[in-house]
Structures are given as structure tokens and as C-alpha cells.
Amino acid sequence: MSGAFRIPRAGRLSQAKTARFSFDGQSYTGIEGDTLASALLANGVHLVGRSFKYHRPRGFLSAGAEEPNALVQVERDAARKAPNIRATVQELYDGLVAQSQNRWPSLAFDIGAVNDIASPLFSAGFYYKTFMWPKAAWKSLYEPKIRAAAGLGVSPDKPDPDHYSSRYAHCDVLVLGGGAAGITAALAAAETGARVILADEQADFGGSLRFETGAKIDGQDGYGWAQAAIAKLKGMDNVRVLSRTTAFGYYAQNFVGLVERVSDHLQSPGHDLPRERLWQVRAKRVVLATGSIERHMVFADNDRPGIMLASAARIYLNHYGVAVGKNVGVYTANDSAYAAAIDLKKAGVNIAAIVDLRDHPTGPVIDEARALGIEVNFGRAVIRAGGKLRVTSMTVQPKNGGGERTIPVDAILMSAGWTPSVHLFSQSRGKVAFNDETKRFVPGIYAQDCISVGACNGTDGLSASIDEAYAAGAKAAKDAGAKTAKGTKPKVDASESWSRGMLGAAPGAGPDKTVKAFVDFQNDVAAKDIRQAVHEGMRSIEHVKRFTTNGMATDQGKTSNMHGLAIAAETLGKPIPEVGLTTFRAPYTPVTFGAIVSHARGPLFDPTRKTAIHPWAEAQGAVFEDVGQWKRAWYFPKAGEDMHKAVDRECVAVRTNAGLFDASTLGKIEVVGPDAAKFMELLYTNPWEKLEPGRCRYGIMLREDGFIYDDGVVGRLAPDRFHVTTTTGGAPRVMNHMEDYLQTEFPHLNVWLTSITEQWAVIAVQGPKSRDIIAPLVEGIDMSDEALPHMSVREGKICGVPTRLFRMSFTGERGFEVNVPADYGQTVWEALWAEGQKHGATAYGTEAMHVLRAEKGYIIVGQDTDGTVTPNDAGLDWAVGKKKTDFVGIRGLTRPDLVAKGRKQLVGLKTKDPKVVLEEGAQIVADPKQAIPMKMIGHVTSSYWSQNCGRSIALALVAGGRDRMGETLYVPMPNGVIEVEVTGMVFFDETGGRLND
Amino acid sequence: MLLIRCPYCEEERPELEFRNAGEAHIARSANMAGESDDDFEKFFFIRSNPKGIIYERWRHIHGCARFFNAVRDTVTDKFVMTYKAGEPKPSKLPGAVK
Structure with a gap:
């Protein structure tokens, strides 16, 4: 048995295929092809949720994507708990488990419903008025309580185990909506041979043909015709038919985002199938056939479970074979509800x-x-509904007042008319136009290559819709470059049609301020709230919307917007178009994050870059840190060592014997060509023309505003060839910066730029023994100090492979950077490592590298500079060519602010207590006793424990810093003020003698 | 996602392949060091930020890597035309433009 309310011989589902499911722990039986909604209704269950604000009992309003009430949690297992699933959209599968939301302790008895009694407190704008004082209470008290009370389901607390996929697609004609109009347009376009994609959000195509029993097309009933047409389209090579696929966003140049629900309807999806698939479609033409959505009647207590849209009741009956009640009342201002009653x-x-x-x-x-034999009453209104957990009666009164009559019912069907679904049209930036006669907003001015057909275009009647859709489909294909259609237009033999309905509040909606005649069910906005918003001064519909939250829930006001607008317009005494329509925004219905990120999560979220030497470091037990996308060896702990001990050992070893460091991530750019030196002159502050081949120079790159952009050692390999190094993080933007100037400002220079970061592995060998380690492996390079002095570069061979051997130092020790083709990186490293073992060398990581360079006062761009630091601020004035007439940043450097006194300058700091290590980023003040807020004169940029110095060291940017040498400054911290002395930036080997030792 | 025509590749390609590079036709002075404060301010800091037609630099960074110029309508986001770097600012724009 699949439910007491299942009508024999009604609907299209096979009674033989049952599916068991549970809702709030109670077991039920439905039929395959049911939605969770139709299956619950078949079992007589209308109460499925509690409302957002007042916790009022709620049932199903609709049978589709517009559903505001029936939001449930669907749980497959511990990790798969999806909240806010519309029960009217979720297809049933055997074993489905669903829970109601926003109620405690149970759906039928919900403590939160006290909000309904206390509702005068919660009228429109109450958040803005009620919880103002004391200010501090908002964060600690009000917000958490409000959020807990106004819940919409519970977020899953485990990583999503499902996977999602993503596809790009191109087509000539994209048809959105698979009702009569959409199918017809797709047929017309497909017959021309054009590439067509047809998408519909439902499992079954047909749209309103699923319930319109009066429709006949090409000699078949409407639904049968739709299925035959879909079968035909699926058989065509040039057509892709997507069901369960919602077009959620219409973006620029006919770029449309769709989500296909691939496996949410399956009992055991298996891991081969994604849960959802994102389609990003670029269409030459788009046909919008998105239909229309029925509106409810706005009267007192119109939200009681059992009160629903008339068309929903028709779908439940005609498609799912379910009666929504046994004694049904109908309240309408429109013919279509009659068809449901019939x-x-x-x-x-x-x-x-x-x-x-x-x-x-x-x-x-x-x-x-x-x-x-149905009793029909004209000129009358339902002024209120009776019942609480389920509607029990409707009270009827002549619409201009008079005697009341209460009629017992167990369901009420409503129809106030139909609202064209112009959401996607509006998202395409098309302008809607108000048709005063039919009181509808319909597509007006188009902004993109699309066309609306059928009900979403305000076209009434099946025959007119099919005529319009067929012509539009053929024209869209032709405009996209296809030939003229050869097919035949579907012929409408019989159809239903109905007239217009009403907008706004019906007589049962007040003016009493206590009446809850709901406009927006999901956000609990009643007619009185909209009137109140206008009375409190809101004039624009955008303000009314935000003040009342009408249309701001996850259903985006699909059923409520027009009613809300009409009530606001009436209260304002203005015509509807003057009050305006709020903007429709993507997504049309909620989209999961999973569908949007697709495979780009976990390890695939961002590329991971590893150097050629990475496997060696990994085998040595290195701890890695992320530097941009790179994994860099941070330190190499030996057994029993923590980071502090490992770094101390590495730092001492480099200065005692030698250290090997993987510097492969350094950005490297080759600047080649007859004008290479001229180009370098323009891009760097330093002079380059006179730099001899075979020599190196520390270069500084500025932006045009005079601030340091990047730095690095540059080697001149030949008159026309420079090997430029950049910071690890700066490599791509430096390349872009160079290309920009070369292509657009200095295109007359004959220069080629090539990124060689990944082509060369770089092994830094630093320390007093460094030459002894390298020399035995090198061929063709004289390693003597005379032939290869500090800051020089030679090409030759190491271990039999080509090398660019730099004599340079980022530690202050005698040092080399061995560049070898990346493929040989690890082999050469291992050879150097083996040689190093004879001389007590150690491997060191980025942390030791940072400490060693700070001991020498070498800056790191981006750590000790922040985009507001000039070469002078950093103590690097010597690197700016004084005789140069042009380079990028030359004019910026002379800006009044950049030459003003009192600029922040890089200095060293020594804590008075040598054991105290400052925090990087800590603020510096001159007088620690001044009142708060204190005047901050600078901040710590680098700070380390230096085992080589036997004390802590720090670099800092301090206002007028170089004039403060020897001064005592203060670093106020939560646990007390730290005294520091301003010093020079070099803490170790101030004369620099060790570079040549 | 916009489609942008690269004037070097002579193809419309998706926006993902491109990067905006700020306003176009702001020439760097040949005598940069001699610029007055006012002129440097105009050159470096002041941008037109129009409602409507804007002349911009774009780079086909994940394609041919060339910088080029584009005319775009900031209201509709539509690209009116693109042209190679170094070509003069077009005096006439194709199509009806506000």
C-alpha cells in the first residue's frame, strides 16, 4: 500500500514499484517516481516544517521548485546530510531518510512557536529596532540566539564525500524549460540541424502538460505528446536533452550556468556517478520557455498545512495519483483553480x-x-482558515462584508493567477515591462541574444504558445547560422485557458494589524508587515524588501514578489510600475558549493609545486612550509629535535662549516637580446651597461610610484644575456611587469624575456667550506678568488652537467649558488651532499635561511617591505643609479612624500633582555606611558632567535629610524612592555669579511 | 563569463584567459624624470572611471601573452572592439554606442 490518499487509476506512476522511506523517524511507503512531497501527501502527511520566524506549522504550498515551506533535511549517512532540500523537488528512492527542520522538541509540539504568540515583538524590521542596546550584547547574546531560533536546517559537520563534475558546452540554441513551449522550440531548432540543448528542472518533461488534462496535441494527450517529442529529440545527434537540470544563472554573452542533479534521486548512486554536474553553456541563441508560477491568495492564516496552490493539487492528482484531501475547499480569483476542483x-x-x-x-x-454539482460562490472571500497543524475550515464572507459562514475542509486550493517566470530574462539584464491590462511583468527590452516564449512571455493559451515557440525556435537556429526548418509545427487539438486573477491582499488580509495573511511564507512576511514598512517610511520596493525581508529567502520570492509589490503600491497609492520590481539575481534556486567547486577541492584546489630536490628533502624527514604554491623544506629536524633546536643547529653549521640549501623556487627570468642591457637599465634602479659579463649585481625593481616591487641578484652571462633572479613569490608578477613595459612602453627594444624558473634547479652551498665542497665536482671553471670573486658568475660543468655557477651569498658567508638543469637537480644535490659530508656540511631549510639573512640585515621584499617602502627607506640608496636619466620609478622617488623627513626606515632592534624574541608585526612606540590609543611609530618586520649572535635579533620599520640609533623604544604587548634599542641592521660580521674568508 | 577577441590571435576566447591591465592610452613620458608633480599625478594616479565607454589594456595572459587595447562599455560590460597595442585610439566605434 502506498498511502491512503492514493487514488486508484489516477496518475502515471506504477503502483507495483513501491519505495519505503522515513520522515521524522516514521516509516512510510511511496511509489518510485514520487517526490518526497507526493509520497508524504499520499500518506496523508501535510505538516512537514516550521516557519523561519514564528515557527508556525507549515505544509506543502506547491509541487515544484518554488516551494517555500517544505524544506527538509535528507540524510544518506553520517556525512551526507543535506539541509533545506525542497520535498517537492526531492525524488523518492527506497530507503530515503528525511527529517523536518527548525523545530524542537518535535514538529507537532515546537517550543519555538511561542514566537507566534509573541509576534507583535517580531514585526517588520524588528531586528533593526529591538536588539540595538547594549551594543556589546549583539555579538555575544542577540545574534547567536536569533540564529539558533531562526534556523534553516543543520549544516553537515563532515567533509562532503560526494564528488561533483563540471562541463563546458557550446551550442547554437539553448532552450531552457521543457514544457510545451520549450519542447516545441527545441523541435523547431533541432529540425534545422542546429546544435540544440534542451534543459528542464523536473525529472519528467512536459511542464504544465503534466497536470493539464485538457490539452491535446497532434492527436495525443499533452503529456504523451511531450514524452514522444522528447524521445524524438533524444534520438537526434545534434540535440542534448538534460532533465533534472536547473538553469540557475544567465550571465554575459549567452553564458548560462546549469546544475544537473545526477544521482540525488538514486537509491545507491555508487561512486562512479557525480552527485551533481555543473554545465557552463555558451549558446549562440537562448530560448527562454520557463513558464509561469501560480500565486496564492493572501488571507488570514493562509499558511495552515493543507492550504496549497491549485496547480499543485492538480499535479499531485494527475501525475502522482494523490488526493491532497478528502473534503477540499477552493479559494480563487482565477479560472485555473476550477480545473483542479473538477x-x-x-x-x-x-x-x-x-x-x-x-x-x-x-x-x-x-x-x-x-x-x-460543485457549490460555486461568486463575490465572496475566504477571510480566515481554521485549524493549526492542519487546516480544518474556511470562513467565507461576501467580499464587501456581511454574514460569515464557516465550511469544514481538510484542504484549501488557492489561485490568485499566474506570474510569468522572468527570472532568467531579468538576469540576462533584459528590462521587464508591466502590462497594465493583465497585471503582469513580461519581457520588454532584450539585452542579449535570447527570446522568451510561452507563459514566461505572458502568452496565454497552448495554441498561441506553440505558434510562438515554433517560430522562435526556427528563427533562433537560423540566426545561429542553421538552415530553414523542414519539420511541421505541432498541432493543438484541445487546450485549457484561463483568465487573469488578482495581485495583492484579498479581503481576509486585514487591515487588522494582528492578522497574519502571509505574502512570503519562507520569511514569514505578512501583508501587514509590508503596509507597516510603507508607513514607517520605506518608499522604494528595494527598501520594502530589505526592511520586511519579503522575497529574500532561499525561494527568492517566487510566489511572493508580485503580491508584496502590489500591497506596497496600494499602500503608497502609486501604480505598480512606479514602485518597481526588485532585481532578480542568480541563482534561480539554491546551488550547492559542491557543484560550483567541482573537482577543485582538497589536493586539486590549487596546484602544488615541488622542486627537483623535494624527494631528497622528504626522505631526510624535512618539515615543509607552503610558499605560494611551492612546498619548501622549512627545517630538517634530527631525532629529538624541535624546530627551534633544528634551526639553531642549521644556522651554526652554515657559519662553522657549510650548508646546502634548495633555492630552486627562486624566480628566474632570462633577459636576452641586443638591447638587454638597455632594458635592464629601465626596469631596475641600478646601472647595468657597465656591468661586465661574468659579474653579478643586486638589483632593485620599483613600481612607477617609487616603491620597491622586487629584488634579486642578476648575473650578466654575456653582453646580450642576463640571468635575473626574483623573489619566490614575485616571479609571475615580475615577469608580467617586464612584459608589460617591453610590449607597451619600450617596444622599440629588441629583447626577449623567458621564464626559466622551472628549467634550473638551484643549490645554494654556503659557508667557509663551500668552495672545498664544490670545487672537486666542477669542470671548466677556475674557482680561485681571483678568477671567481664574490658576485660573479661562470658557465661550466658540474658532475658532468651544464651549470651556471654563481658566487653569491644570502648568508654573509662565502657562498655559491649552483644552477643546473632541473632534471639533474637531485643528482647534483646528492653529489654535493656526499662531498659536503666530508666537510661537516648540513642541509638547511627556509627558516635557517631567514635567520642567517636577518643576521646580516639582508631584506626580504614583502616581509621587510610592504609596498610603501623606498630604496632609501630600506637603506638601499646605494643601489639606485644616481647618474641614470630614466628607470621605472625614477619620478616616483622624488615625490614630495617620498623625500619628506620622518619616513619609516628599516633599522635593527635589540631587545634589552637578549632572550626575549619580539613578535613580527608588533607595534613600536616612543613612550609606553602615553594614553591609549598610543602613537605608533613603526612595527617589527622580522624577528628571530639568533644562535650565532647568542641573542634575539629583529628588523623594524621605524619613523625616522636611522636618526634614532641607540635610542630606547618600546613594544607594548599584552603581557607587558618590551624595551628595545635601535641599532644598525647588521648583527653579525659587520665588516663583511666572511664573504671572502 | 565574457568572450574577448584577442586582436593578435584573431579569435574570441573566454575571459578566463585574459587579465585586465588598467586604462589604456596613458603614455609614459619620454622625459619621466623631468615631469612636474601635477603631470606625474595625472599620469600615475588619475584614471577616468567613466560610466559608459572605457579604453582599457588587457593581456591575453593564458594565450599568446600579448597586451592589447579594448573598448568596453562599463554599463553593459560589453566589449565594443579590441585592437593591438600601439594602434591609435579609434576615432569611430563600430555599432550604435551610447
Whole structure:
């Protein structure tokens, strides 16, 4: 048995295929093809949720993506707990487990419902008014409590074990919406041979043909025609048909984002299938056939479970074979609700009464309803609904007042008319136009190559929609470059049609300020709240929206926007178009983060770059740190060593014997060409023309504003060839900066730039024994100090492979940087390592490298500089060519602010207590006793324990720093003030003699 | 995602392949060191930030790597045209432009 409310012979599902599921721990049986909503309704369950603010009991409003109420948590296992799933969209599978949300302790008895009684406190804008004082309470008290009370499900607390995929696609014609109009447009376009993609958010194509029993096309019932047409389209090579696929965003130049729900409907998806697939489609033409959404009637307590859209009841009956009640009332201002009543009546359900707000409607559906013996009342309103956990009655009154009559019902179907779904059109930046006659916003001015057809275009009637869609589909294909269609237009044999309905509040919605006649169910916005917003001074619909939160929930106001707008317009006494429509934004329905990030998570989130020597460091037990995308060996702990001990040992070893350091991540750019030196003159502050081949120079690169952009040692290999090094993190932007100037400002220079970062592995060998380690392995290079002095470079061979051997130092010791082709990096490293073992060498990591360079006052761009530091500020004025007439930054350097007194300058700091290591980033003051906020005169940029100096050392940017040598300054910290002395930047070997020792 | 025509590749390619490089047709002085404070301010700091047509530099960084110029409408985000670096600012723009 698949539910007491399943009607034999109604609907299209096979009764034989049952599926068991549970909701809030209770077991039920449904049928394959059900949604969770239809399966629950088949079992007589209407109460499925509690509302956001007032915790009012809620049931199903709709049968589709517009559902504001029936949000549930669907759980597959401990890691797969998806909150806020619309039960009207979730397809049933055997074993599905769902829970209701936002209730405690249970759905039927929810403590939070006290908010409903206390609701005068929670009227529009209450967040802004109520929780203002004391200010500090917002963060600690109000916000956490409000968030806990106004919940929308519980986020999963484990990493998402599902995987998601992503595809790009191109097509001539993208048709969005697979109802009668969309299918027709796709057929017309496909027949031309154009590449067509047709997408629909439902599992089943057909749109409103799924419930419109009166439609007949090409001799078949409408739904049957739709299925046949889809089968035909699926059989065509030039057509891709996507079901369960929601177009959520329409972006520039016909770029449309779609999410395909691949396996949420499957009992055991298996790991081969992604959960969802993101489609990023670029279409030459887009046909929008997104249909329309029925509106509810706005009257008192219109949110009671059992009160739903008339079209929803029709889908539940005609597609799923489920009656939404046994004694059903109807409240309408529109013909379409009659069709629902007629279908239910014919299926054996009692229709208690139809209450029609209109005075004298006429038409075949009204005649048919009467002929079936249904009581029809004109000019009357349902002024309130009875019942709490389920509707029990509707109270009817003539719309201009008079005697009340209460009719017992167990469900109420409502229809205030239909709102064209212009969401995607509006997202495409098209401008909507208000049709005053039909009271609808319809597509007006198009901004992109798209066209709207059918109900979303405000086109009434199946026949007119199909005519329009067929022409549009053929034209779209032709505009995209296809031939003229050869097919035949579908012929409409019979159809349903209905007139317009109403916007805004019905008589049962007040003016009483206590009446809760809901406009926006998901955010608990009632008609009175919108009136109140206007009375409190909101004039624009955008302000009304934000003040009341109307339309701001996850359903984006699909059912509420037009009602809210009409009530605001009425209260303002202005016509609707003057009040304006709020902007439709992507996504149309909520999109999971999983679908958006796809495979780009975990190790695939960002590329990981490893040097050629990485495996060796890993085998040695190095601890790595991330530097941009690079993994760099941070330190090499020996057994029992913590980081501090390892770094101390590495630092001492380098200055005692020697150290090997993997410097491969250094950015490297080869600057080649007849004008290479001229180019270097322009890009760096230093003079280059006179630098002899075979010599190196420390170069500084500025931005045009005069601030340091990058630095590095540059070797001149030949008159026309420079080997430029950059900071590890700066390599790409330096390359971009150089290319920019070369291509756009100095295109007359004959220069080629090549990134060689990954081509050369770099092994720094530093320390008094460094030459002894390298020399035995080198061929063709004279290693004597005379032939290879500090700051020189030679090409030759090491271990039989080519090398660019730099004599340079970032430690202050005699040092070399051995560049070898990356493929030989590890081999040469191992050879050097073996040689180094004879001389007591150690491997050192980036932390020791930082300490060693700080001991010598060598700066790191980006650590000791921050984009506001000039060469002079950094004590590097010597590197700026004084006779040069141009280089990038030359004018910036003479800006008044950059030559002003009192600029922050890099200096050394020594703590009075040598054991105290300052915190990098700590602020510096001149007078620690001054009142807070203190005047901060600088900050610590680098700070380390130096085992070689036997004390802590630090670099800092301090206002007027070089004039403060010997001064005592103060670093206020939470645990007390630290006294420091301003010193020079060099803490070790001030004369620099060790470079040549 | 926008499609941008690279004037060197002579193809429309997705925006992901490109990087914006700021306003175009701001020439660096041949006598940079001699610029007045006012002129340097105009050159380095002042940008037009128009509502409507803007002349910009773009780089096909994940393609041919060339810098080029583009005319774009800041209201619609639409590219009106692109042209090679060094070519003069177009005096006439194709199509109807606000």
C-alpha cells in the first residue's frame, strides 16, 4: 500500500514499484517516481516544517521548485546530510531518510512557536529596532540566539564525500524549460540541424502538460505528446536533452550556468556517478520557455498545512495519483483553480465549495464545475482558515462584508493567477515591462541574444504558445547560422485557458494589524508587515524588501514578489510600475558549493609545486612550509629535535662549516637580446651597461610610484644575456611587469624575456667550506678568488652537467649558488651532499635561511617591505643609479612624500633582555606611558632567535629610524612592555669579511 | 563569463584567459624624470572611471601573452572592439554606442 490518499487509476506512476522511506523517524511507503512531497501527501502527511520566524506549522504550498515551506533535511549517512532540500523537488528512492527542520522538541509540539504568540515583538524590521542596546550584547547574546531560533536546517559537520563534475558546452540554441513551449522550440531548432540543448528542472518533461488534462496535441494527450517529442529529440545527434537540470544563472554573452542533479534521486548512486554536474553553456541563441508560477491568495492564516496552490493539487492528482484531501475547499480569483476542483471531483474527492472573489466570472470551467454539482460562490472571500497543524475550515464572507459562514475542509486550493517566470530574462539584464491590462511583468527590452516564449512571455493559451515557440525556435537556429526548418509545427487539438486573477491582499488580509495573511511564507512576511514598512517610511520596493525581508529567502520570492509589490503600491497609492520590481539575481534556486567547486577541492584546489630536490628533502624527514604554491623544506629536524633546536643547529653549521640549501623556487627570468642591457637599465634602479659579463649585481625593481616591487641578484652571462633572479613569490608578477613595459612602453627594444624558473634547479652551498665542497665536482671553471670573486658568475660543468655557477651569498658567508638543469637537480644535490659530508656540511631549510639573512640585515621584499617602502627607506640608496636619466620609478622617488623627513626606515632592534624574541608585526612606540590609543611609530618586520649572535635579533620599520640609533623604544604587548634599542641592521660580521674568508 | 577577441590571435576566447591591465592610452613620458608633480599625478594616479565607454589594456595572459587595447562599455560590460597595442585610439566605434 502506498498511502491512503492514493487514488486508484489516477496518475502515471506504477503502483507495483513501491519505495519505503522515513520522515521524522516514521516509516512510510511511496511509489518510485514520487517526490518526497507526493509520497508524504499520499500518506496523508501535510505538516512537514516550521516557519523561519514564528515557527508556525507549515505544509506543502506547491509541487515544484518554488516551494517555500517544505524544506527538509535528507540524510544518506553520517556525512551526507543535506539541509533545506525542497520535498517537492526531492525524488523518492527506497530507503530515503528525511527529517523536518527548525523545530524542537518535535514538529507537532515546537517550543519555538511561542514566537507566534509573541509576534507583535517580531514585526517588520524588528531586528533593526529591538536588539540595538547594549551594543556589546549583539555579538555575544542577540545574534547567536536569533540564529539558533531562526534556523534553516543543520549544516553537515563532515567533509562532503560526494564528488561533483563540471562541463563546458557550446551550442547554437539553448532552450531552457521543457514544457510545451520549450519542447516545441527545441523541435523547431533541432529540425534545422542546429546544435540544440534542451534543459528542464523536473525529472519528467512536459511542464504544465503534466497536470493539464485538457490539452491535446497532434492527436495525443499533452503529456504523451511531450514524452514522444522528447524521445524524438533524444534520438537526434545534434540535440542534448538534460532533465533534472536547473538553469540557475544567465550571465554575459549567452553564458548560462546549469546544475544537473545526477544521482540525488538514486537509491545507491555508487561512486562512479557525480552527485551533481555543473554545465557552463555558451549558446549562440537562448530560448527562454520557463513558464509561469501560480500565486496564492493572501488571507488570514493562509499558511495552515493543507492550504496549497491549485496547480499543485492538480499535479499531485494527475501525475502522482494523490488526493491532497478528502473534503477540499477552493479559494480563487482565477479560472485555473476550477480545473483542479473538477479533476479532484471526478476522481471522487468531495469539493466542499469554490469561493471566487470575482463578481461575475463566466466560462466553460465554471459551467463544468456547476454541472458536476460543485457549490460555486461568486463575490465572496475566504477571510480566515481554521485549524493549526492542519487546516480544518474556511470562513467565507461576501467580499464587501456581511454574514460569515464557516465550511469544514481538510484542504484549501488557492489561485490568485499566474506570474510569468522572468527570472532568467531579468538576469540576462533584459528590462521587464508591466502590462497594465493583465497585471503582469513580461519581457520588454532584450539585452542579449535570447527570446522568451510561452507563459514566461505572458502568452496565454497552448495554441498561441506553440505558434510562438515554433517560430522562435526556427528563427533562433537560423540566426545561429542553421538552415530553414523542414519539420511541421505541432498541432493543438484541445487546450485549457484561463483568465487573469488578482495581485495583492484579498479581503481576509486585514487591515487588522494582528492578522497574519502571509505574502512570503519562507520569511514569514505578512501583508501587514509590508503596509507597516510603507508607513514607517520605506518608499522604494528595494527598501520594502530589505526592511520586511519579503522575497529574500532561499525561494527568492517566487510566489511572493508580485503580491508584496502590489500591497506596497496600494499602500503608497502609486501604480505598480512606479514602485518597481526588485532585481532578480542568480541563482534561480539554491546551488550547492559542491557543484560550483567541482573537482577543485582538497589536493586539486590549487596546484602544488615541488622542486627537483623535494624527494631528497622528504626522505631526510624535512618539515615543509607552503610558499605560494611551492612546498619548501622549512627545517630538517634530527631525532629529538624541535624546530627551534633544528634551526639553531642549521644556522651554526652554515657559519662553522657549510650548508646546502634548495633555492630552486627562486624566480628566474632570462633577459636576452641586443638591447638587454638597455632594458635592464629601465626596469631596475641600478646601472647595468657597465656591468661586465661574468659579474653579478643586486638589483632593485620599483613600481612607477617609487616603491620597491622586487629584488634579486642578476648575473650578466654575456653582453646580450642576463640571468635575473626574483623573489619566490614575485616571479609571475615580475615577469608580467617586464612584459608589460617591453610590449607597451619600450617596444622599440629588441629583447626577449623567458621564464626559466622551472628549467634550473638551484643549490645554494654556503659557508667557509663551500668552495672545498664544490670545487672537486666542477669542470671548466677556475674557482680561485681571483678568477671567481664574490658576485660573479661562470658557465661550466658540474658532475658532468651544464651549470651556471654563481658566487653569491644570502648568508654573509662565502657562498655559491649552483644552477643546473632541473632534471639533474637531485643528482647534483646528492653529489654535493656526499662531498659536503666530508666537510661537516648540513642541509638547511627556509627558516635557517631567514635567520642567517636577518643576521646580516639582508631584506626580504614583502616581509621587510610592504609596498610603501623606498630604496632609501630600506637603506638601499646605494643601489639606485644616481647618474641614470630614466628607470621605472625614477619620478616616483622624488615625490614630495617620498623625500619628506620622518619616513619609516628599516633599522635593527635589540631587545634589552637578549632572550626575549619580539613578535613580527608588533607595534613600536616612543613612550609606553602615553594614553591609549598610543602613537605608533613603526612595527617589527622580522624577528628571530639568533644562535650565532647568542641573542634575539629583529628588523623594524621605524619613523625616522636611522636618526634614532641607540635610542630606547618600546613594544607594548599584552603581557607587558618590551624595551628595545635601535641599532644598525647588521648583527653579525659587520665588516663583511666572511664573504671572502 | 565574457568572450574577448584577442586582436593578435584573431579569435574570441573566454575571459578566463585574459587579465585586465588598467586604462589604456596613458603614455609614459619620454622625459619621466623631468615631469612636474601635477603631470606625474595625472599620469600615475588619475584614471577616468567613466560610466559608459572605457579604453582599457588587457593581456591575453593564458594565450599568446600579448597586451592589447579594448573598448568596453562599463554599463553593459560589453566589449565594443579590441585592437593591438600601439594602434591609435579609434576615432569611430563600430555599432550604435551610447
